Amino acid sequence: MTMPFYVSPEQVMKDRADYARKGIARGRSLVAMSAVEGIVIVAENPSRTLYKISEIYDRIAFAGVGKYNEFEMLRIAGVRQADMKGYSFAREDVNARSLANAYAQTLGQVFTHEMKPYEVEILVAQVGTGPPDDELFHILYDGTVMDEEGSTVLGGQADAIADVLEQRYEAGLARDDAMRLGAEVVGGADGATLAAGQLEVAFLDRAKERRAFQRVRGSELDGILAAQ
Amino acid sequence: MNDSPLPFFTPGADPGASFADLLARTSPEAPTVAQQAVTEAMVPEITQGTTIVAIRFAGGVVLAGDRRATSGMSIASRRIEKVFPADDTSGVAIAGAAGPAVQMVRLFQTQLEHYEKIEGEQLSLEGKANQLALMVRTNLPAAMRGLVVVPLFAGFDERRERGRVFSFDVTGGKYEELDFQANGSGGVHARNWIKASWIEEITRDDCVDLSLRALFAAADEDAATGGPDLVRRIFPTVATIDATGYTSLDDDAIEARAEAVLGGREEGAGL
Numbered sequence: 155m156t157m158p159f160y161v162s163p164e165q166v167m168k169d170r171a172d173y174a175r176k177g178i179a180r181g182r183s184l185v186a187m188s189a190v191e192g193i194v195i196v197a198e199n200p201s202r203t204l205y206k207i208s209e210i211y212d213r214i215a216f217a218g219v220g221k222y223n224e225f226e227m228l229r230i231a232g233v234r235q236a237d238m239k240g241y242s243f244a245r246e247d248v249n250a251r252s253l254a255n256a257y258a259q260t261l262g263q264v265f266t267h268e269m270k271p272y273e274v275e276i277l278v279a280q281v282g283t284g285p286p287d288d289e290l291f292h293i294l295y296d297g298t299v300m301d302e303e304g305s306t307v308l309g310g311q312a313d314a315i316a317d318v319l320e321q322r323y324e325a326g327l328a329r330d331d332a333m334r335l336g337a338e339v340v341g342g343a344d345g346a347t348l349a350a351g352q353l354e355v356a357f358l359d360r361a362k363e364r365r366a367f368q369r370v371r372g373s374e375l376d377g378i379l380a381a382q
Numbered sequence: 383m384n385d386s387p388l389p390f391f392t393p394g395a396d397p398g399a400s401f402a403d404l405l406a407r408t409s410p411e412a413p414t415v416a417q418q419a420v421t422e423a424m425v426p427e428i429t430q431g432t433t434i435v436a437i438r439f440a441g442g443v444v445l446a447g448d449r450r451a452t453s454g455m456s457i458a459s460r461r462i463e464k465v466f467p468a469d470d471t472s473g474v475a476i477a478g479a480a481g482p483a484v485q486m487v488r489l490f491q492t493q494l495e496h497y498e499k500i501e502g503e504q505l506s507l508e509g510k511a512n513q514l515a516l517m518v519r520t521n522l523p524a525a526m527r528g529l530v531v532v533p534l535f536a537g538f539d540e541r542r543e544r545g546r547v548f549s550f551d552v553t554g555g556k557y558e559e560l561d562f563q564a565n566g567s568g569g570v571h572a573r574n575w576i577k578a579s580w581i582e583e584i585t586r587d588d589c590v591d592l593s594l595r596a597l598f599a600a601a602d603e604d605a606a607t608g609g610p611d612l613v614r615r616i617f618p619t620v621a622t623i624d625a626t627g628y629t630s631l632d633d634d635a636i637e638a639r640a641e642a643v644l645g646g647r648e649e650g651a652g653l
Binding site: 203205208209210227228230231232233234235237238240241255256257259260263365 | 389390401405496499
């Protein structure tokens with residue numbers, strides 16, 4: 155009988171974390187910002203059909219980076235959770251915090267118990283009545299939840315982009331300015347502003363009473379990026 | 383399902399984009415549409431909604447309903463709503479047992495939104511009508527015991543660029559109407575009134591007026607249908623659906639139209 159080698163728990167966790175981080179680092183990045191009119195989310199995504207950003211509920215959006223099939227599964231589970239909650243209770247009872255906690259528990263469980271951790275980082279964003287009420291929950295592959303203030307960056311080059319964004323982002327940014335800023339920084343350290351065709355942009359409209367989620371694309375996005 | 387706080391499914395058990403299936407998988411005891419048994423003796427006590435109409439015009443449809451709900455010989459509510467948006471481009475009006483009907487509308491609204499979010503695009507208008515037909519069909523056992531729900535579904539078909547009207551029977555049969563349909567206890571009176579006045583070129587505003595006249599005619603003949611109540615300021619619910627989407631007319635607009643329309647030929651009791 156062969157004896158399995160002893161591997162310390164620290165080493166197991168570190169290996170898994172490295173594995174997940176490597177997977178995420180290969181992917182493209184995403185930024186989210188709280189603006190005057192609502193929350194702006196900008197992702198680098200050349201696909202027109204496989205989305206990284208989507209609607210969860212009235213005032214809640216979901217965004218994921220990393221392995222598409224994994225965050226898509228999480229997105230669908232989130233939509234189901236939110237719709238069931240809204241149907242059994244009331245629409246106003248659905249909130250980002252409880253959804254973020256459910257995601258965190260799920261990711262944490264998978265990270266410690268499954269063969270392979272999810273190679274994803276996700277964002278649950280909820281638009282409030284004013285920018286201070288906006289909620290941005292950034293959840294990592296191991297279930298770590300961060301409640302971000304104002305702006306957040308997900309994905310491969312998150313640290314480099316966050317450094318740039320930190321200098322340029324300010325509270326009270328207008329929606330279109332936030333989209334232009336997102337297009338400038340999301341490409342990463344090489345500094346090139348991405349064209350509309352390389353971007354996926356979505357917006358949670360503060361003024362909407364019900365479904366606040368909107369995609370900004372096509373000529374509308376061209377117009378916003380071209381203006382100064 | 384697993385132990386996760388989120389609803390995950392194995393590929394074989396995945397409910398896909400169906401919200402009703404999702405409910406059935408996660409909480410089997412929750413009735414999706416009224417499946418509770420009732421005895422015959424209870425039936426007269428059940429709150430019933432009455433007259434609803436759907437009329438097509440050149441660029442869309444008008445959905446309207448009176449505001450009365452009855453329970454046996456008494457009035458259960460003077461201001462019940464029977465016309466609801468299903469989503470941005472379609473609406474549903476309900477006649478029959480009010481409880482299960484309102485529940486059905488809620489499930490239907492959730493289903494349409496759920497599908498759109500999961501699949502990333504809206505159902506076609508025909509697809510929406512079929513979904514509603516399925517829900518009416520699910521209600522059949524309850525309908526056999528007196529809890530009949532017969533909705534009218536109308537919407538703007540963006541692919542064909544015109545308004546469409548669908549009616550249903552208790553068995554879940556779905557029938558597309560060419561131009562208009564009315565349902566509920568006063569439906570036959572409303573339908574006759576519409577039939578006499580409807581023309582192909584009818585405009586949106588004329589269509590709104592016609593729906594008010596038809597509901598008034600129904601209220602004149604049918605005790606379970608409420609007419610415009612000028613004392614309490616209760617007026618029928620009217621919604622229009624066209625290329626710009628679902629618009630519910632506010633009370634002031636309906637009051638103004640009702641006064642203009644009913645001050646004319648219908649003033650006397652000669653109907």
